[in-house]
Amino acid sequence: MALLARILKARLSPAPERGPWQPRPTDARLPARARAEDKGVGRPGAPRAGGRAEGPRSLAAMPGPRTLANLVELFWKDGFSRIHEIQQKHTREYGKIFKSHFGPQFVVSVADRDLVAQVLRAEGAVPQRANMGSWQEYRDLRGRSTGLISAEGEQWLKMRSVLRQRILKPKDVAIFAGEINQVIADLIKRIYFLKSQAEDGETVTNINDLFFKYSMEGVATILYESRLGCLENSVPQATMDYIEALELMFCTFKTSMYAGAIPRWLRPLIPKPWREFCRSWDGLFKFSQIHVDNKLRDIQCQMDRGERARGGLLTYLFLSQELTREEIYANMTEMLLAGVDTTSFTLSWAVYLLARHPEVQQTLYREIVRNLGERHVPTAADVPKVPLVRALLKETLRLFPVLPGNGRVTQEDLVVGGYLIPRGTQLALCHYATSYEDENFPRAKEFRPERWLRPGNLRRVDNFGSIPFGYGARSCIGRRIAELEIHLLVIQLLQRFEIKISPWTKTVHAKTHGLLMPGEPIHVRFVNRK
Numbered sequence: 290m291a292l293l294a295r296i297l298k299a300r301l302s303p304a305p306e307r308g309p310w311q312p313r314p315t316d317a318r319l320p321a322r323a324r325a326e327d328k329g330v331g332r333p334g335a336p337r338a339g340g341r342a343e344g345p346r347s348l349a350a351m352p353g354p355r356t357l358a359n360l361v362e363l364f365w366k367d368g369f370s371r372i373h374e375i376q377q378k379h380t381r382e383y384g385k386i387f388k389s390h391f392g393p394q395f396v397v398s399v400a401d402r403d404l405v406a407q408v409l410r411a412e413g414a415v416p417q418r419a420n421m422g423s424w425q426e427y428r429d430l431r432g433r434s435t436g437l438i439s440a441e442g443e444q445w446l447k448m449r450s451v452l453r454q455r456i457l458k459p460k461d462v463a464i465f466a467g468e469i470n471q472v473i474a475d476l477i478k479r480i481y482f483l484k485s486q487a488e489d490g491e492t493v494t495n496i497n498d499l500f501f502k503y504s505m506e507g508v509a510t511i512l513y514e515s516r517l518g519c520l521e522n523s524v525p526q527a528t529m530d531y532i533e534a535l536e537l538m539f540c541t542f543k544t545s546m547y548a549g550a551i552p553r554w555l556r557p558l559i560p561k562p563w564r565e566f567c568r569s570w571d572g573l574f575k576f577s578q579i580h581v582d583n584k585l586r587d588i589q590c591q592m593d594r595g596e597r598a599r600g601g602l603l604t605y606l607f608l609s610q611e612l613t614r615e616e617i618y619a620n621m622t623e624m625l626l627a628g629v630d631t632t633s634f635t636l637s638w639a640v641y642l643l644a645r646h647p648e649v650q651q652t653l654y655r656e657i658v659r660n661l662g663e664r665h666v667p668t669a670a671d672v673p674k675v676p677l678v679r680a681l682l683k684e685t686l687r688l689f690p691v692l693p694g695n696g697r698v699t700q701e702d703l704v705v706g707g708y709l710i711p712r713g714t715q716l717a718l719c720h721y722a723t724s725y726e727d728e729n730f731p732r733a734k735e736f737r738p739e740r741w742l743r744p745g746n747l748r749r750v751d752n753f754g755s756i757p758f759g760y761g762a763r764s765c766i767g768r769r770i771a772e773l774e775i776h777l778l779v780i781q782l783l784q785r786f787e788i789k790i791s792p793w794t795k796t797v798h799a800k801t802h803g804l805l806m807p808g809e810p811i812h813v814r815f816v817n818r819k
């Protein structure tokens with residue numbers, strides 16, 4: 290694993306002027322367990338950044354919540370659904386770099402834009418996001434391959450370099466606009482149908498349900514090169530089974546966390562989390578395998594008839610033989626898992642924000658009509674003509690980053706914020722907290738998409754205060770797909786409807802359920818434009 294040994298090279302940078310962390314270290318206040326983490330003290334040669342003249346401090350000196358308090362917060366006070374708020378609370382209490390324990394896991398949280406930038410810019414060619422032990426264990430148990438999310442090292446690098454050739458760049462994804470627009474046409478038909486069923490002829494209840502189906506249909510069209518029928522009145526049984534498995538994965542998020550956090554020897558005593566974790570993965574893999582096999586059979590038949598097989602991602606993967614069949618199953622499974630709720634929650638938030646801010650909606654509508662017209666079906670090339678639609682997505686993801694935090698495992702000793710972080714430490718990058726810092730985004734609590742339009746900010750592509758798709762070699766590979774699905778849909782929704790909040794929708798709060806999602810159902814009125 291020569292590449293894995295590539296180091297996270299931290300840059301020597303001066304201590305940030307605005308004093309981003311306020312450590313309150315006293316070894317005496319730390320639990321014995323934390324003192325045992327003092328393994329980095331005096332280690333020579335660790336790269337330094339954001340450091341202090343007298344040399345880096347050890348982890349023992351790093352502040353953070355006590356283990357017991359953390360467990361009570363997470364398990365007894367339902368902290369799992371408030372992970373984003375806890376991130377902010379801990380940042381206020383302990384400063385912008387702090388440590389926590391979660392079961393057997395130890396995590397250093399970084400909640401400062403510049404320190405996040407430092408960590409991510411310094412990473413090597415093969416970053417590791419998190420300890421994926423439980424995912425790997427399931428795959429070993431069932432003889433399955435890892436996919437992009439769960440793979441590490443050379444295995445990850447190989448798959449990433451194959452997939453990135455097809456879906457990483459906007460121009461590669463632009464060719465899918467036609468398929469996505471067909472899904473949008475079905476979604477709009479569905480909206481008219483749902484409106485026709487509503488008492489007032491306008492209300493659609495629980496829009497996330499609708500956007501879930503849209504996102505699943507959209508991403509599956511690209512991944513499997515076939516339609517699933519999610520937007521039909523009667524959804525096919527295999528798709529229903531998949532949705533159930535996906536729900537199990539997220540509804541049992543807490544138990545999935547336990548599955549990773551509970552030591553293996555405790556499983557005979559507490560078997561449910563691991564059992565459910567395996568059951569939901571079985572469902573997800575089964576679904577992907579059915580659709581991949583269907584497509585591969587079609588391709589094979591075409592080739593047997595002497596025809597040239599033409600197609601998208603799956604056809605390419607099959608013909609190029611760069612990935613094994615098992616690797617194709619695993620990647621399709623993990624990409625579908627990664628691509629449905631993320632996109633649908635973001636769409637729900639974006640539509641909610643537009644409904645709550647009619648003035649922004651009106652400005653965006655005028656921009657669409659002015660630059661594209663009232664009925665023009667947009668292509669990928671049209672999206673830059675409507676800068677506010679891109680700003681809307683950025684602002685939505687700043688306020689509601691679907692992944693409120695992200696992770697990295699340090700691959701060499703690293704000095705961050707004046708602390709020596711030993712190799713192999715799990716870092717949590719607190720994107721939610723940095724997104725709400727006024728110093729990163731003036732009047733950060735306010736929904737102001739235009740902040741992304743100012744020339745200064747547009748040039749500032751490296752604003753690490755809000756990086757909802759992550760950053761660098763391990764960033765979201767589906768980003769361009771998600772953006773295209775969202776941009777094209779928002780444009781076409783506004784061409785047809787004025788979106789108004791329904792009187793049944795109160796203020797919607799965010800909750801974490803694995804992902805940051807609307808805590809209450811969102812109901813809106815789709816009022817036909819004249």
Ligand code: HEM
Pocket residue numbers: 418437438449508623624625627628629631632635686691692695696756757758759760761762763764765766767768770771
């Ligand atoms: C609004 C929608 C989405 C958001 C906010 C989002 C966000 C993220 C984030 C934050 C990461 C971690 C990046 C890092 O560690 O630096 C990630 C990884 C990933 N995402 Fe997305 N994502 C979205 C949609 C999608 C879609 C549509 C797909 C698939 C088509 C997808 C597939 C993946 C995969 C496979 C990874 C793992 C990449 C790797 O480890 O190499 N995502 N995503």
